[in-house]
Amino acid sequence: xxxxxxxxxxxxxxxxxxxxxxxxxxxxxxxQVGLLNRIAIIFSRRKxxxxxxxxxxxxxxxxxxxxxxxxxxxxxxxxxxxxxxxxVEVLKAYYNTDDEIIWQEMALYKVPTDVITEKVKVERLxxxxxxxxxxxxxxxxxxETTGHREETEGLxxxxxxxxxxxxxxxxxxxxxxxxxxxxxxxKEFEQTEPGEELIENEFLDKQDEVFTM
Amino acid sequence: xxxxxxxxEKEVAxxxxxxxxxxxxxxxxxxxGVQTIFGYPGGAIMxxxxxxxxxxxxxxxxxxxxxxxxxxAAQGFARSSGKVGAVFATSGPGATNLVTGLADAxxxxxxxxxxxxxxxxxxxxxxxxxxxxxxNITAPVTKWNYQITDxxxxxxxxxxxxxxxxTGRPGPVLIDITKNAQIQKFDYESYTKCEHIRSYRPKPIVxxxxxxxxxxxxxxxxxxxxxxxxxxxxxxxxKEFKAFIEKxxxxxxxxxxxxxxxxxDHPQNVGMLGMHGNYGPNVLTNECDVLIxxxxxxxxxxxxxxxxxxxxxxxxxLDIDPAEIDKNVKSTVPVWGDCKETLPMLTKLxxxxxHTDWLNKFHEFTQKEIDIVINKExxxxxxxxxxxxxxKTLNELTNGDAIIVTDVGQHQMVACRYAKFNQxxxxxxxxxxxxxxxxxxxxxxxxxxxxERTTIEIVGDGGFQMTIQELGTIxxxxxDVKIIVLNNQFLGMVRQWQQLFNDKRYxxxxxxxxxxVQVAKGYGIAGQSIKDRKDLKAALQEMLDHKGSYLxxxxxxxxxxxxPMVPQGCSVSEIRLQ
Ligand SMILES: Cc1ncc(C[n+]2csc(CCOP(=O)(O)OP(=O)(O)O)c2C)c(N)n1
Ligand SMILES: [Mg+2]
Numbered sequence: 108x109x110x111x112x113x114x115x116x117x118x119x120x121x122x123x124x125x126x127x128x129x130x131x132x133x134x135x136x137x138x139q140v141g142l143l144n145r146i147a148i149i150f151s152r153r154k155x156x157x158x159x160x161x162x163x164x165x166x167x168x169x170x171x172x173x174x175x176x177x178x179x180x181x182x183x184x185x186x187x188x189x190x191x192x193x194x195v196e197v198l199k200a201y202y203n204t205d206d207e208i209i210w211q212e213m214a215l216y217k218v219p220t221d222v223i224t225e226k227v228k229v230e231r232l233x234x235x236x237x238x239x240x241x242x243x244x245x246x247x248x249x250x251e252t253t254g255h256r257e258e259t260e261g262l263x264x265x266x267x268x269x270x271x272x273x274x275x276x277x278x279x280x281x282x283x284x285x286x287x288x289x290x291x292x293x294k295e296f297e298q299t300e301p302g303e304e305l306i307e308n309e310f311l312d313k314q315d316e317v318f319t320m
Numbered sequence: 321x322x323x324x325x326x327x328x329e330k331e332v333a334x335x336x337x338x339x340x341x342x343x344x345x346x347x348x349x350x351x352x353g354v355q356t357i358f359g360y361p362g363g364a365i366m367x368x369x370x371x372x373x374x375x376x377x378x379x380x381x382x383x384x385x386x387x388x389x390x391x392x393a394a395q396g397f398a399r400s401s402g403k404v405g406a407v408f409a410t411s412g413p414g415a416t417n418l419v420t421g422l423a424d425a426x427x428x429x430x431x432x433x434x435x436x437x438x439x440x441x442x443x444x445x446x447x448x449x450x451x452x453x454x455x456n457i458t459a460p461v462t463k464w465n466y467q468i469t470d471x472x473x474x475x476x477x478x479x480x481x482x483x484x485x486x487t488g489r490p491g492p493v494l495i496d497i498t499k500n501a502q503i504q505k506f507d508y509e510s511y512t513k514c515e516h517i518r519s520y521r522p523k524p525i526v527x528x529x530x531x532x533x534x535x536x537x538x539x540x541x542x543x544x545x546x547x548x549x550x551x552x553x554x555x556x557x558x559k560e561f562k563a564f565i566e567k568x569x570x571x572x573x574x575x576x577x578x579x580x581x582x583x584x585d586h587p588q589n590v591g592m593l594g595m596h597g598n599y600g601p602n603v604l605t606n607e608c609d610v611l612i613x614x615x616x617x618x619x620x621x622x623x624x625x626x627x628x629x630x631x632x633x634x635x636x637x638l639d640i641d642p643a644e645i646d647k648n649v650k651s652t653v654p655v656w657g658d659c660k661e662t663l664p665m666l667t668k669l670x671x672x673x674x675h676t677d678w679l680n681k682f683h684e685f686t687q688k689e690i691d692i693v694i695n696k697e698x699x700x701x702x703x704x705x706x707x708x709x710x711x712k713t714l715n716e717l718t719n720g721d722a723i724i725v726t727d728v729g730q731h732q733m734v735a736c737r738y739a740k741f742n743q744x745x746x747x748x749x750x751x752x753x754x755x756x757x758x759x760x761x762x763x764x765x766x767x768x769x770x771x772e773r774t775t776i777e778i779v780g781d782g783g784f785q786m787t788i789q790e791l792g793t794i795x796x797x798x799x800d801v802k803i804i805v806l807n808n809q810f811l812g813m814v815r816q817w818q819q820l821f822n823d824k825r826y827x828x829x830x831x832x833x834x835x836x837v838q839v840a841k842g843y844g845i846a847g848q849s850i851k852d853r854k855d856l857k858a859a860l861q862e863m864l865d866h867k868g869s870y871l872x873x874x875x876x877x878x879x880x881x882x883x884p885m886v887p888q889g890c891s892v893s894e895i896r897l898q
Contacts, residue, residue, distance in 0.1 A: 137519050141467075145459050152460065189643035195464045195484055198519045296518040 129158070130184045130202045131210065131281045134173040135165060135289055137196040146173060146197075149190050155179060159212075161278035167289045170198065176279050198296055203283055210281035214259035215241070216250045216266060217273040223248055229269050236262040247272060339508045341471030341501045342371035345435060346379060348478035351511040352433075354406045356380045356397060356768055358390035362410025364450060365437025367502035369408075382768070382797055385789035387414050389761035391421025391492075392787070395430045396765030399748045400723055400773070402556065404486050405765065407434040412450030415457075415496070420755055422461040422492045427752030428577060429554060431490035433481050441469040441498040454496045463491030471504035475511050483514035488522030489641040490554055523640050526657035526665065533653045534636045535669035537610050538568060541634075543678050545608035546570045547593055547601075547622075550577035550751075551615010551639060551659055558582070558744045560663040561614065567667050569674035571682050573601035575616050577751040580741040584720065590682040594622040595886045596733040599693075600685030602884070602892040605630050614638045615659050618648035619752065628891035638662050692897045693883050698738065704877045705853055707734040707806045713856050714776070714804075715740040717864055722774040723748065725766050727759030727783035730812040733882045735778045745770075757786030763801045764793055774802070774864065781807040781833045791843040794869050802863050803847075805836055805873040808880065816881045840871040847871030 136142055143162065150157050158176040165172035177184070181202075188200040220243065223229050233240075236258070238250040252259055259276055339347070345368055349357065357379055361369040372381055384390040387409045394405025405425075409418055415436040425432045439448040455467050464484045466477055477495060485493040538544055552561045558581050565572045565582075571590045572582060582589050591598030593605070602624075605611065611633040616622070623629045626648060637644070637651040638659050645654040655662050697708030711734060714722075720740035725748040726732040732749055741747060748766050750758035763777035784805055794801055811829040818826050840847040847870055850859045856874070863870045886895045 141455055141459065141465070144456055148460050186643070186647060189647075193641070193643050195517065195520045293518075299516045 126180045127178050129176060129178050129205055130181070131205070131208050131279065132173070132175040132177065132184065132188060132191070132200060132202045133281065133283060134175065134191055134200045135167075135198040135292075136171050136173065136194075137198070138169060138171045139196045142194070142196050145194050146175075146191060149187060149194075150175075150177065153183075153187075155183070155187070159278040161280055163280070165289055167293050170289060170293065174279060174281050199289075199292065201283060201286075203281075207285065208281040208283050210255070210279050211253050212256060212259055212277055212279050213251060213253045214262070214274065214276040216252075216262065216271060217247050218250065218266060219270050219272065220245060220248045222269045226269065229266075232265050233262075236265065238262060338505045340367065340371060341468075341474050341497065341504050341506070342367040344471060344474040344506075344508055345478065345497070345502070346371055346375055347508070348475060348482075348511055349406060350375075350378050351513070352404065352478075352482045354379070354404070356382060357406040357408055358382045358384055358393040358397070358765065359408030360384055360387050360390055360410065360414060361408075362412075362414045362437065362450070364411035364439055364499050365408060365414070365435075365502070367499060368435065368437065368497075381408075382764075382793060384761065384764075385792045386787065387417035388420055388757065389764075389787055389790045389793065391418050391425070391432065391434065392755075392758050392761035393765030393768075393790075393793075394432045394434075395421060395425050395428075395758075396725060396748055396762030396767075397769035398430050398432060398765075399762075399769070400745055400766040400775075401769030402745060403431075403769070404482055405430070405432040407432060408436075409434065410437045410450070411439055411454070411496075412452050414450075415454040416452060418494070419457065419461060420753075420757075422458055422494065424750050424753040424755045424758060425492035426461045426463065428750065429490050429550060430492065431485040432492040433478075433485050434492065434494045436494060436496045437502065438467065438496045438498045440500045442500070444469075444498070454494070458494050461492070462494050465494040465496070467496040467498070468501050469498045471501045471506045474501070475508070476514070479512060479514035480517060483517070484520065488520075523658045524642055524656040526655070526662055528665075530653055530655045531662060531665045532669060534612075534638075534655050535666055537634055537636060537653060538570075538612065538666070539671050541608075541610035542675075543604075543608045544568065544570050544610040544612060544675065545601075545604060545633075546572040546612045546614060547575070547605070547616060548572060548578045548581060548614040549575040549616025550581075552578060552581040553744055555615060555640070555658055555660045557615075557658075557660040557663055560660060560667070562586070564663045564667045564670075567672050568670045569672075569676075569679070570612070571675070571679050573598070575619070575622055575751070576736050576747075576749060578616060579736055579747040580744050583742050584740045588679065590679075591686070592737055594619075595624070595888075596737065596882050596884065597622075597886075598686065598737070599689040599884055599895060599897065600682040602886060602895045603685060604682060606632065606891065606893040608633050610634050610636065612636045612638070613649070613651075614663070615640070617641075617644045620648075623648065624886045624890055624892040624894075628893070689884065689897065697734070702877060705851070705856065705874060706880055707731055707808075707876050708738050709853070710804065710806060710856065710860075710874050710876070711735055711738040711778070713860055717857070717860055718774060718776070722746070722776050723766050723770060725749065725759055725763040725775065725777045727777070727779040728754045728756045728813075729780040729783060730808070730816065730880070730882050731778050731780045731806040733813075734806075737882075746773075756780075756783035759783060760787045760790045760801075760803070761793070763803070764790060764799050767799050767801050775800070776802045776804060778804050778806060780812060781805060781809060781836075782811045782831050784836070785831075785833065788839065791840060791845060794845060795843040798868060800867075801869045802866075803840075803845075803869070803871045804863070805871065806876050807833065807836070807849075807873055808876050808878050809833070810878055812880075813882075815879070819879070819881070820885075821887070836871060836873045845869050845871055847873070849873035849875065851875035
């Protein structure tokens with residue numbers, strides 16, 4: 108399931124107003140009915156717009172992965188992640204800036220087939236944008252591109268003069284460059300006694316002497 | 321009859337086969353140590369009520385008069401007993417009537433488990449009779465909720481519910497059970513308590529380095545100041561807390577919910593924080609050099625204007641909930657963890673000290689507050705009585721041993737400011753949500769949670785009328801709750817704001833009341849109303865001596881105000897004495 112752009116507000120994601128910029132929040136969760144709502148209302152309660160939201164399985168069995176994009180200050184994002192982690196079924200929430208992740212969005216375009224066959228320019232255009240035909244019918248053809256927002260958006264602009272019939276874009280999916288996957292972390296969660304790595308505490312700087320009494 | 325009952329119950333306990341979902345619910349409550357359930361029946365929860373009929377010796381069910389009363393009573397029960405409160409309600413209106421109490425329990429971290437009935441699973445989403453989407457309505461006001469549509473889920477889901485409600489930072493949990501699951505028979509093995517959920521960490525582990533850093537800050541401090549909240553009570557860490565402040569010679573002030581965690585007349589107890597708190601603690605928050613916040617969450621009623629709050633101080637924040645650290649006030653040293661564990665560690669590392677001069681500074685402020693505010697309130701020269709003198713006289717008679725449950729408004733602030741407490745879990749009030757109507761049902765629950773203790777409700781003429789129907793519950797179960805109505809013939813707290821900030825434009829705060837004594841009488845509850853000071857002490861004594869519940873109405877000044885006051889949007893150092 109994926110939901111792109113929760114509403115069609117005109118706020119731009121890259122505007123950087125008052126220190127706000129895009130953050131990708133990655134949340135590892137149990138697969139439970141109702142959790143989507145519990146996570147969504149953490150944002151809506153604070154009147155924060157979700158730019159994009161994607162839910163999918165992760166590499167760890169039974170663990171789901173939410174990818175949420177919002178435009179906010181880092182302080183707000185950090186607090187949001189703590190609130191998300193408070194949910195009983197949430198194992199971990201990470202947040203990253205765009206340069207810390209590899210991300211992609213997929214887009215589909217429906218174009219009249221006759222335009223493509225008639226106009227060589229259009230075919231070249233599609234080629235330039237790396238679009239791939241998914242379905243070709245007499246009346247229309249559906250193309251797919253994958254890339255960053257500017258790329259998928261660029262093709263809309265290019266196709267508009269030729270009668271773009273329909274366009275849809277998916278939510279962002281992202282992989283954190285520095286992540287080692289969730290398998291190892293999950294083992295710690297399964298231990299009844301908390302492992303030391305569990306508590307990511309930015310003040311502590313990886314020092315992990317545990318006080319035992 | 322008796323023996324029949326016992327064999328029946330035994331059978332259930334040993335059963336390895338067929339029992340109904342409803343029986344499984346009750347078995348779970350019993351296994352979790354629940355003895356008292358507050359509830360109200362209805363169509364969608366009838367199978368559970370039918371099963372309840374067979375458990376008269378093991379489960380005591382209190383039939384309230386409104387589901388809001390059930391949940392507030394469960395909250396009062398939880399807060400006086402330190403155990404989990406339990407609630408049953410039916411679907412639709414029964415469940416929606418719980419919402420205020422859930423929100424209250426959520427914001428005040430009160431462990432409550434609610435079971436609501438729901439329509440048959442095959443009717444979900446059809447707008448069936450009394451169907452509401454309870455899970456989604458209650459998501460923001462529950463720590464956890466879950467809908468059960470199959471009886472086999474009941475044992476482990478209820479085990480999770482109790483575990484989540486009481487561990488970590490406690491909170492309300494709601495389990496919605498469709499009617500088919502209540503009726504369904506299934507193979508019941510036995511009940512296993514939940515002790516671990518992989519995605520849930522009730523308490524973060526304590527890091528030695530933080531404790532050391534915190535201790536160092538405290539040892540270097542010239543003007544250290546401790547502010548504490550309900551975390552001490554919820555963590556059952558009253559002793560550890562006392563040892564900590566006593567070794568460090570640290571002055572300590574409380575939030576409304578922290579009240580009673582430290583005896584009020586402890587020499588280092590310097591009073592109440594926040595909007596109607598004491599003069600010294602508020603002003604000196606902005607003069608201390610190290611602020612040690614323990615089990616409190618820097619609510620805006622405590623901090624006043626945040627950008628002018630304790631800016632000069634290094635802040636040490638001890639809390640079990642990592643989301644509270646740096647939420648409102650940036651900490652210098654965050655000590656994540658259960659204060660029952662962190663406080664003894666800190667105590668070990670801090671130097672024995674007495675900050676006499678610093679403590680005296682608080683006393684100087686206290687003296688000023690006595691001269692300008694407190695004397696007028698406790699020893700008034702006016703003809704009409706003040707709320708403060710009622711509380712003062714009550715203190716003299718109870719000696720600070722009673723549980724005081726308050727409603728919301730001026731009387732609440734006056735009670736918190738002046739009531740004396742010797743033991744913990746004695747001040748029960750709606751702090752975070754400020755729910756008028758909380759007091760009466762919460763007092764019923766508080767009494768049932770601590771039957772050996774005198775339980776007194778202090779309530780306003782407005783709030784009393786919000787849940788006055790619970791007098792019926794008091795009548796039916798002979799709950800010994802003493803009710804003091806402080807009648808100022810106004811929605812006093814709102815009137816105070818209108819006087820101070822809206823030019824005395826008294827917009828809809830002039831509330832009429834029935835003859836409360838007559839109303840109580842209708843419920844078989846004795847009582848009287850007084851308006852003369854000369855009758856106060858005797859009337860209070862009569863109330864306390866009365867066998868069973870009693871209502872005492874005291875007519876107090878109509879336009880008295882609660883001071884000091886930190887006006888909204890002002891800094892704590894801008895506190896007004898008049
Ligand atoms: C359910 C609810 N509605 C409204 C309010 C707002 N409110 C806060 S105090 C108050 C007045 C309370 O009047 P009363 O019960 O007579 O107590 P008093 O302040 O006079 O002591 C009101 C209306 C509230 N806290 N709760
Ligand atoms: Mg009043």
